[in-house]
Amino acid sequence: xxxxxxxxxxxDSLGSLEIPADAYWGIHTARxxxxxxxxxxxxxxxxxxxxxxxxxxxASARANREIGVLDPVRADLIDRASQxxxxxxxxxxxxxxxxxxxxxxxxNMNANEVITNIAxxxxxxxxxxxxxxxxxxxTNRSQSTNDVYPTAVKVGLSLDLKTLLDExxxxxxxFLAKAAEFHDVLKIGRTQxxxxxxxxxxxxxxxxxxxxxxxxQRLNENAYLLYEINMGATAIGTGITTHQDYAPxxxxxxxxxxGLDLVTAxxxxxxxxxxxxxxxxxxxxxxxxxxxxxxxxxxRLLSSGPQAGLGEINLPARQAGSSIMPGxxxxxxxxxxxxxxxxxxxxxxxxxxAVEAGQLQLNAFEPVIAHSIFQSITWMRRGMRxxxxxxxxxxxxxRERLGAMVGSSVGVVTALxxxxxxxxAAALAKTALLTHRNVGDxxxxxxxxxxxxxxxxxxxxxxxxxxxxxxxIPIIQPAENLVEN
Numbered sequence: 392x393x394x395x396x397x398x399x400x401x402x403d404s405l406g407s408l409e410i411p412a413d414a415y416w417g418i419h420t421a422r423x424x425x426x427x428x429x430x431x432x433x434x435x436x437x438x439x440x441x442x443x444x445x446x447x448x449x450a451s452a453r454a455n456r457e458i459g460v461l462d463p464v465r466a467d468l469i470d471r472a473s474q475x476x477x478x479x480x481x482x483x484x485x486x487x488x489x490x491x492x493x494x495x496x497x498x499n500m501n502a503n504e505v506i507t508n509i510a511x512x513x514x515x516x517x518x519x520x521x522x523x524x525x526x527x528x529x530t531n532r533s534q535s536t537n538d539v540y541p542t543a544v545k546v547g548l549s550l551d552l553k554t555l556l557d558e559x560x561x562x563x564x565x566f567l568a569k570a571a572e573f574h575d576v577l578k579i580g581r582t583q584x585x586x587x588x589x590x591x592x593x594x595x596x597x598x599x600x601x602x603x604x605x606x607x608q609r610l611n612e613n614a615y616l617l618y619e620i621n622m623g624a625t626a627i628g629t630g631i632t633t634h635q636d637y638a639p640x641x642x643x644x645x646x647x648x649x650g651l652d653l654v655t656a657x658x659x660x661x662x663x664x665x666x667x668x669x670x671x672x673x674x675x676x677x678x679x680x681x682x683x684x685x686x687x688x689x690x691r692l693l694s695s696g697p698q699a700g701l702g703e704i705n706l707p708a709r710q711a712g713s714s715i716m717p718g719x720x721x722x723x724x725x726x727x728x729x730x731x732x733x734x735x736x737x738x739x740x741x742x743x744x745a746v747e748a749g750q751l752q753l754n755a756f757e758p759v760i761a762h763s764i765f766q767s768i769t770w771m772r773r774g775m776r777x778x779x780x781x782x783x784x785x786x787x788x789x790r791e792r793l794g795a796m797v798g799s800s801v802g803v804v805t806a807l808x809x810x811x812x813x814x815x816a817a818a819l820a821k822t823a824l825l826t827h828r829n830v831g832d833x834x835x836x837x838x839x840x841x842x843x844x845x846x847x848x849x850x851x852x853x854x855x856x857x858x859x860x861x862x863x864i865p866i867i868q869p870a871e872n873l874v875e876n
Contacts, residue, residue, distance in 0.1 A: 397411065397412055398410060398411060398412055399412050399517075399518065399519045400519075401417050401418035401421075401519055401521075402418065403418050403419065403422075405422070408421050408422070410519070412518070414484065414518075415481060415484040415504065415505040415508040415509060415518065416484055416485075416486060416501055416504045416505055416508075417500075417504035417507075417508070417519065417526065419496075419497065419500035419501070419503075419504060419526075420486060420487055420497065420500060420501045420504055422497075423487040423488070423491060423497035423500070423501070424486065424487065424488075426491075426492070426497075427487065427488040427490065427491040427492065427497065428488065429488055429490045429491075430488045430489050430490040430762070431488070432488060432489050432490075432762075433485060433486045433487065433488060433489070434485050434486075434487055434488075434489050434498055434501070435482045435483060435484075435485040435486065436489070437489070437547065437551070437761075437762075437765040437769070438479075438482060439546075439547040439548070439550040439551040439765075440543065440544065440547040440761065440765060441476065441482050441485050441502075441547075442476070442477050442546075442547060442550060443542075443543035443544065443545075443546035443547030443548075443550065444476075444485075444498070444499075444502040444539070444543040444547075445473040445474075445476035445477045445502065445506065446473070446477060446543070446546055446645065446648050446649055447534075447539050447542050447543045447546065447622070447645065448469060448473045448502060448503070448506050448530060448539075449469070449470055449473035449474060449477070449644075449648055450622075450641050450642075450644040450645035450647075450648055451532065451533060451534055451539075451622075451641055452466045452467075452469035452470045452473065452530075453466065453470060453640075453641075453644040454533070454637055454640035454641035454643075454644050455532050455533055455637070457636075457640050457644075458634050458636045458637055458640055460532060460533060460634055460637075461529060461532050465510075465524055465529050468510035468511075468513055468514055468524065469506060469507075469510050469524075469529065469530050471510070471513055472506045472507070472509035472510035472513060473506055475509055476505070476506065476509070481505055481509060484501075484505045485498075485501055485502070485505065486501065487501045489758060489761070489762040489765075490758055490759055490762060491758050492755070493536075493755070494536060494537065494540065494753055494754070494755045494756075494757055494758070495536050495539075495540030495541075495544075495757050495758050495761075496536040496540075498536075498540060498543075498758070499531070499534075499536040499539050499540055500526065500536075502539075502543075503526035503527065503530045503531050504526045506526075506530050507521070507524055507525065507526040507529070507530045510524055510530075511523065511524055533623075533625075533632070533633045533634065533637045533641070534622075534625065535624070535625040535626045537621075537624065537625065537626055537627065537663055537753055538620075538621045538622050538623065538624040538625060538663065539622075540757060541620070541621060541663075541666070541757060542620040542621065542622050542645075544669075544757065544760075544761045545617040545618070545620060545668070546645070546649055546651065546653075547761075547765070548617055548672065548761075548764060548765065548768070549614060549617050549618070549649070549651050550649070551765065551768045551769075552610065552614055552768065554772055555610070555768050555771060555772045555775075556607060556610060556611065558772050558775045558776055558779075559603060559606065559607050559610070559679070559775055560607060561775075561776075561779055562603060562775045562776075562778060562779045562783070563600050563603040563604050563607065564600075565779045565783045565784055566596050566597070566599040566600035566603065566783060567596075567597065567600040568784075569593075569596045569783060569786055570593045570594070570596040570597035570599075570600060571593065572593070572788075573591065573592035573593040573595075573596055573788050574591060574593035575591065575593070576591055576592040576593060576788050576790055576793055577589055577590075577591055577592075577793065577794065577797050577854060578590060578591065578592050578595070578703060578793045578796065578797060579796055579797055579800045579802055580595075580802075586800055586801070586802045587802055588802050588803070588805045588806070588854070589797055589800070589802065589803055589806070589854035590854075590856070592703070592704070592788055592793065594856075595689075595693075599686050599689075602682055602686070603682075603683070603686075606678065606679040606682060606683075609675050609678060609679070610675050610676070610679060612675075613671055613672050613674075613675040614672070615652075616668040616671050616672055617668055617672060618651060618652050618653050618654060619653075619654055619655075619656050619662065619668065620642065620645070620653050620654070620655065620656065620662075621655070621656050621659050621662035621663050622638060622641045622642055622645065622655065623637050623638025623641060623642075623655065623659065624656075624659035624660070624662065624663045627660060627663055627664075627752040627753065628658070628659035628660030628661070628662065628663040628664070628752065629659075629660065630659065638655050638659075639655065642654065642655045660752065663752060663753060664749060664751065664752050664753055664754060665749075665754075666745070666746045666749060666754045666757065666760060667746065669742060669746065669757075669760050669761075669764060670742055670743055670746045672764065673738070673739045673742040673743075673760075673763065673764050673767070674739060676735055676739065676764065676767050676768065676771065677735055677736050677738075677739040677767075679771065680731065680732040680735035680736065680767070680771060681732055681735075681736065683728060683732060683771075683774075683775070683778075684728065684729050684731075684732035684733075687725035687726075687728045687729050687732075687778070688725075688729070690704070690706065690722065690725045690782070690786075691722045691725050691726070694706045694722055702789055702792055703788070703789055703792065703793055703796075704786050704787065704788055704789065705786065705787045705788075705789060706722050706724070706725070706782055706785070706786060707724075707781065707782060707785035707786070708720045709723055709724060709781055709782075710723060724777055724778055724781045724782040725778070725782065727774065727777065728774045728775075728777070728778050731770045731771060731773075731774040734766075734767070734770060735767045735770065735771060738763035738764070738766060738767045739763075739767070741759060741760075741763045742760050742763050742764060745757075745759050745760045745763075746760065797854075799827075799829070800830075801820040801823045801824055801830050803830055803831070803849055803854060804816045804819055804820045804823070804830045804834075806848050806849060806853060806854055807830075807834060807839075807840065807845070807848055807849075810839070810840055810844070810848065811834065811839045811840065815837075815839060819833050819834060819837070831845045831846070831849055
């Protein structure tokens, strides 16, 4: 019952508080707002976490109705209220901070209060009329924070991962398109930042696409670790206060609601205390982030210069790069993705430490685990998109420069070693470096191969491995007979 037009009074075991009359959250949420002003970031920033909470409450209402521990009228109200949250309404009412003490109790109670007050309005009653519909006795029936919160996090992460995988595949396809565009652009490959052997720019970009495809597979595989849930465990896994038919009923309804292949853990005590699945999933995110960062490092190196660096490719110019040097343009898009990777690696360490810090029958640090992983997914998804749209799609090749570098490179002599031998090739490479002469010309002058044979073996198709060498020409002259001049 409201004290005046602006507030209503709610009471818990610690006393009473005045709650804004238009708020759908209640006293438990209000206390959390006072106690945890740490992150200044509400759980609503992670929409799929909110949706996960609502899906768990909806599945619980249906299960409780099915097994007869909640009457059809109240169960239907909770069901309908939860659906409105799933549909995107009332997310601004999920206001507790993402970092909180209590193993997620404040998040669970925020959900209980918001869904209850939505349901009360659906029933034509005032917010806070908990004598009719209670956040704890009805909306939280057969549940505990200790099974609701980790289950909601797993559902939310699974939903969030789908959008990340979609963006990852779009980025992979973007690199594939560039691989096709650059399929005939010959260049010098590098190992340890030193000239190696020829390849095509298309092969290089195809390699980027392939590694992203492998990451897509690994993330999908690790997602299944999130599908084991502990609904029905209640406080510590013994299922106290819960009907024996609740666990199989709630997981069945939650599978239907989410479309995920969820299963109930075999050992609910172990599942309630263990957070290893979050650590494994976070690790797969870190793997993807670090490999993506490596790709961005390569893009920055390949585009370095543009005059005094490698200058092999051009990244789209996105903004002026200096407040003092006119005309300078920096690789800002790869740089921001690098920083996302650093943050994801740090978040993974946070998850690891939080998983290790759990004690006895519960891990109290699941809120920072959830925040760290949701933030990693969010930043990675945004980073992948800006890399694709603002960088990769607009990359061009400096074909003339690449051609000149291949033509003057001694690395091409490697292609001739099956015909003239390693020692002769090494001696000729040294001569070419000293005299700045073309390796092919030196091979012909030394009488080791004919011009036609050299041209054939140093063709772009052969140099890049796109056309296999079918027959080796016998080595006809030992290296010690060569003159280095």
